[in-house]
Amino acid sequence: MTAQTSQSPWTTFRTWLSRPSVAGVVILAYLLIVIVALLSLNRADLLFPLYSTLVFPPFVLSPFVILASPLDNRIKVTLILVLVVIAMPLIGIYDSSYLELTIQICIFAGLALGLNIVVGFAGLLDLGYIAFFAVGAYSWAMFTSSAETVFFVSGIIVPGWAFYIFIFVGVVLAALVGVLLGLPVLRLRGDYLAIVTLGFGEMIRVLARNADQPINFTNGSQGLLNVGTPPMPQFWVDFIGSIASTLGIRIAGNLEPLAQQMLFYFIGIVILGVIIVAARRLDNSAIGRAWTAIREDEVAAIAMGVPLVKMKLLAFATGAAFAGAIGVLYAAKQSFVSPESFSLIQSISILAMVIVGGMGGIRGVILGAIIVTLLNLQVLKNLSLQLNALRNIDFIVPLINFHIRDWPTQLEPAKYERLVFGLLLVLMMLFRPAGLLPEPRRKLELDMKKRAQPMETPVITSSETGD
Amino acid sequence: MSSETLTPPQVPALDSPWRRLLDSFPVRYILYPVGQMVIFIAGAAGILTLLSVLLALLVPEPRPNIVLMDQIGKQLPGMIISGISIGFVYSMVALGYTLVYGVLKFINFAHSEIFMVGSVIGFEVMQRIEDVGFIQLWHPVALVVTIVGSAMIISGLLAVLIERVAYRPLRNAPRLVPLITAIGISFFLIDFVRAIEAITRNDFNLTYPTGDLSYLRTPIPMTFGETTVNVRITSIIIVLAAVIMLIILNYFVNGTKLGRGIRAVSQDRTTAGLMGINVNLMISITFFVGGALGGAAGALFGLNVGTVTPYVGFIPGLKAFTAAVLGGIGNVTGALLGGLTLGMVESFLNGVLVYFPALGQRYTDIFAFSVLILILIFRPSGLLGERVDEKV
Numbered sequence: 003m004t005a006q007t008s009q010s011p012w013t014t015f016r017t018w019l020s021r022p023s024v025a026g027v028v029i030l031a032y033l034l035i036v037i038v039a040l041l042s043l044n045r046a047d048l049l050f051p052l053y054s055t056l057v058f059p060p061f062v063l064s065p066f067v068i069l070a071s072p073l074d075n076r077i078k079v080t081l082i083l084v085l086v087v088i089a090m091p092l093i094g095i096y097d098s099s100y101l102e103l104t105i106q107i108c109i110f111a112g113l114a115l116g117l118n119i120v121v122g123f124a125g126l127l128d129l130g131y132i133a134f135f136a137v138g139a140y141s142w143a144m145f146t147s148s149a150e151t152v153f154f155v156s157g158i159i160v161p162g163w164a165f166y167i168f169i170f171v172g173v174v175l176a177a178l179v180g181v182l183l184g185l186p187v188l189r190l191r192g193d194y195l196a197i198v199t200l201g202f203g204e205m206i207r208v209l210a211r212n213a214d215q216p217i218n219f220t221n222g223s224q225g226l227l228n229v230g231t232p233p234m235p236q237f238w239v240d241f242i243g244s245i246a247s248t249l250g251i252r253i254a255g256n257l258e259p260l261a262q263q264m265l266f267y268f269i270g271i272v273i274l275g276v277i278i279v280a281a282r283r284l285d286n287s288a289i290g291r292a293w294t295a296i297r298e299d300e301v302a303a304i305a306m307g308v309p310l311v312k313m314k315l316l317a318f319a320t321g322a323a324f325a326g327a328i329g330v331l332y333a334a335k336q337s338f339v340s341p342e343s344f345s346l347i348q349s350i351s352i353l354a355m356v357i358v359g360g361m362g363g364i365r366g367v368i369l370g371a372i373i374v375t376l377l378n379l380q381v382l383k384n385l386s387l388q389l390n391a392l393r394n395i396d397f398i399v400p401l402i403n404f405h406i407r408d409w410p411t412q413l414e415p416a417k418y419e420r421l422v423f424g425l426l427l428v429l430m431m432l433f434r435p436a437g438l439l440p441e442p443r444r445k446l447e448l449d450m451k452k453r454a455q456p457m458e459t460p461v462i463t464s465s466e467t468g469d
Numbered sequence: 470m471s472s473e474t475l476t477p478p479q480v481p482a483l484d485s486p487w488r489r490l491l492d493s494f495p496v497r498y499i500l501y502p503v504g505q506m507v508i509f510i511a512g513a514a515g516i517l518t519l520l521s522v523l524l525a526l527l528v529p530e531p532r533p534n535i536v537l538m539d540q541i542g543k544q545l546p547g548m549i550i551s552g553i554s555i556g557f558v559y560s561m562v563a564l565g566y567t568l569v570y571g572v573l574k575f576i577n578f579a580h581s582e583i584f585m586v587g588s589v590i591g592f593e594v595m596q597r598i599e600d601v602g603f604i605q606l607w608h609p610v611a612l613v614v615t616i617v618g619s620a621m622i623i624s625g626l627l628a629v630l631i632e633r634v635a636y637r638p639l640r641n642a643p644r645l646v647p648l649i650t651a652i653g654i655s656f657f658l659i660d661f662v663r664a665i666e667a668i669t670r671n672d673f674n675l676t677y678p679t680g681d682l683s684y685l686r687t688p689i690p691m692t693f694g695e696t697t698v699n700v701r702i703t704s705i706i707i708v709l710a711a712v713i714m715l716i717i718l719n720y721f722v723n724g725t726k727l728g729r730g731i732r733a734v735s736q737d738r739t740t741a742g743l744m745g746i747n748v749n750l751m752i753s754i755t756f757f758v759g760g761a762l763g764g765a766a767g768a769l770f771g772l773n774v775g776t777v778t779p780y781v782g783f784i785p786g787l788k789a790f791t792a793a794v795l796g797g798i799g800n801v802t803g804a805l806l807g808g809l810t811l812g813m814v815e816s817f818l819n820g821v822l823v824y825f826p827a828l829g830q831r832y833t834d835i836f837a838f839s840v841l842i843l844i845l846i847f848r849p850s851g852l853l854g855e856r857v858d859e860k861v
Contacts, residue, residue, distance in 0.1 A: 129652075187842075189846070192648070194845055197790065201839075201842055212832065357649060413668055421660035424660065426653070427649055427653025431650040447643070448642065
């Protein structure tokens with residue numbers, strides 16, 4: 003950053019900004035502004051959906067701003083922990099819809115990290131990934147739902163505390179299904195693998211929809227209602243209530259839904275943390291290097307003695323296991339599971355997360371999960387809400403004199419997630435195939451293939467140092 | 470993929486009258502493909518009959534008072550006819566997958582949406598004609614040709630555009646990259662069409678205005694032995710149109726200079742380029758032909774089922790892809806065979822499985838997937854393809 007001859011104002015600014023003290027002040031100011039802005043929003047405001055769409059994403063993305071700063075690592079970790087453990091729950095008490103969004107982000111980030119193991123690390127394109135999520139979700143829902151399933155009728159209903167055990171049950175079951183689905187498709191590569199996994203994903207969904215006859219396991223297309231939740235100790239409810247009252251926030255109605263949400267938030271954060279640590283450790287282990295070898299050149303990997311079958315199955319099983327754990331959490335949180343939650347569009351949206359962030363990198367994939375989830379669950383939805391709000395007061399756009407009332411009712415942004423995912427996939431592949439936060443080795447791989455001379459450039463990178 | 474699968478058997482140029490007859494235009498480009506279709510239809514119908522009889526022997530009475538053999542005797546002609554018509558639709562879409570795979574070695578995931586666009590364009594054109602008000606005055610043939618023709622042109626151009634914008638820049642990228650792009654294009658197209666229909670019509674369930682056209686509505690009774698089957702006119706239109714188009718396609722690929730260029734590109738792109746063939750042009754033409762066939766299939770499908778939506782492409786596209794893989798992807802004859810076989814088997818499932826309450830039609834949707842997975846696992850080269858080893 004020391005350009006002596008021609009120092010443009012921009013480089014001067016960057017040099018100034020890269021000083022830790024300045025960066026620290028800037029980040030603190032940033033956090034303060036975002037949080038104050040977020041807390042000052044008023045639900046009764048006509049443009050509330052628009053404002054909240056503008057303010058909440060900068061808040062959720064603030065950990066990435068912190069990570070990009072030139073601060074000391076310990077300070078970064080402390081700041082992020084404060085954000086996750088204190089700031090976010092407080093904002094959640096203030097407005098629980100943000101808490102809900104953050105839980106969804108945790109869920110999808112966990113799924114994206116799992117898919118990243120299969121697609122990003124091992125290079126196996128899996129379009130039916132949502133099936134493993136479904137396995138986890140159904141494993142918890144079947145044993146706790148009050149729908150007329152065979153388990154309910156015969157009285158095999160597990161109590162709420164078993165939730166914590168079922169997270170592991172979900173992990174094991176999903177990993178088993180992953181191995182079962184992985185075994186027959188091991189020989190396939192690339193496009194064929196993608197289509198067959200898509201087929202398996204759809205088959206699991208159809209199975210879930212039709213497994214209410216002759217024996218009712220899944221309650222068919224009606225789905226499973228009243229899925230059990232983990233027990234909530236009374237002190238937790240009181241604790242949340244006392245914090246709310248000290249902050250002077252009046253909770254309308256019952257405290258328990260909020261306490262329940264908060265519990266799920268922390269469970270989600272813990273599961274996501276475990277997944278992040280596991281993915282990092284795997285990436286830097288012998289297994290991770292074997293996956294990279296398979297991804298870059300399968301034949302060469304076999305020649306170097308990588309046990310192909312074992313490693314591919316391990317990739318499928320690990321990815322599936324993450325999805326299984328997240329599935330159990332999802333079922334408990336939604337308290338309703340139906341086959342339609344596990345359709346192809348979900349698999350594609352998770353793929354979009356992995357690709358937007360950057361295949362193979364952990365930080366990138368989480369960023370991708372945040373962006374895509376926010377786009378899907380906040381931006382599009384809020385645009386719809388905003389349109390409806392404006393339609394109700396018969397708002398007329400100035401200058402072009404357009405009546406919002408004339409906006410076609412079928413053209414509701416919330417229903418066009420396919421358009422967004424499709425565009426994201428195409429644009430990322432065309433202009434930034436390595437993702438927003440590219441993983442170094444993956445970037446090299448893509449650039450090398452782009453030059454179309456794979457034989458010439460020997461790539462000898464010294465051992466990668468994580469992401 | 471090799472050229473042998475795309476060319477008809479080579480006839481040595483001897484000067485005997487017999488050879489000249491075999492080489493003559495009508496034999497080579499009309500009789501030969503039509504004969505092929507007849508053989509395939511007969512074969513697929515044979516499979517269907519065999520399956521039904523086997524099932525009837527295994528389970529004589531699936532439900533009380535229903536003797537399966539009698540039911541099959543009554544339904545078989547109808548099942549075969551619907552199998553042929555749906556089989557031709559699958560074949561036409563499968564050809565799009567197979568042609569593109571032939572030249573680019575890449576599965577055009579967005580082809581199912583090109584089929585969907587064809588069906589929507591067919592609706593739009595027919596609705597416009599209806600809106601003008603003289604739809605009854607149109608000659609039936611002229612009407613069908615207009616609808617199908619416009620769907621073909623627009624779908625073909627769309628396929629060329631997609632190739633130009635989304636696939637060509639990525640031609641040297643790793644194989645996963647264009648595949649992901651294709652998935653993205655496919656999702657984008659679904660909602661793009663939906664948005665356009667939402668803006669123009671505020672509704673995306675598009676019903677072909679066939680209400681006033683009695684000749685499209687009244688079925689033709691056909692008698693087979695003692696059973697009479699009401700055959701829908703649209704089924705006959707599908708079969709006729711498909712046969713004509715397949716004959717033209719066969720002539721185009723095997724009998725013209727452009728077709729030879731396409732075959733050369735599918736054999737070896739680099740060498741073809743060195744020989745002075747405009748590779749990009751050939752790829753564009755292939756996309757146009759594949760897209761046009763898909764669009765035609767879409768419009769014919771729309772005429773047949775009546776109502777289409779932007780989501781209509783996924784399942785037929787997937788089944789057509791299965792058909793292409795079943796016949797051997799990259800192989801033009803294989804696509805035809807695969808489509809007809811799949812259509813027949815599906816028609817069999819739809820017709821017979823009603824009598825099995827536990828299974829019923831509940832699982833017919835995953836039938837195509839199961840076929841696909843089984844083929845890919847046990848014979849990835851398909852029925853007519855040959856083993857291709859991955860190049861290192």
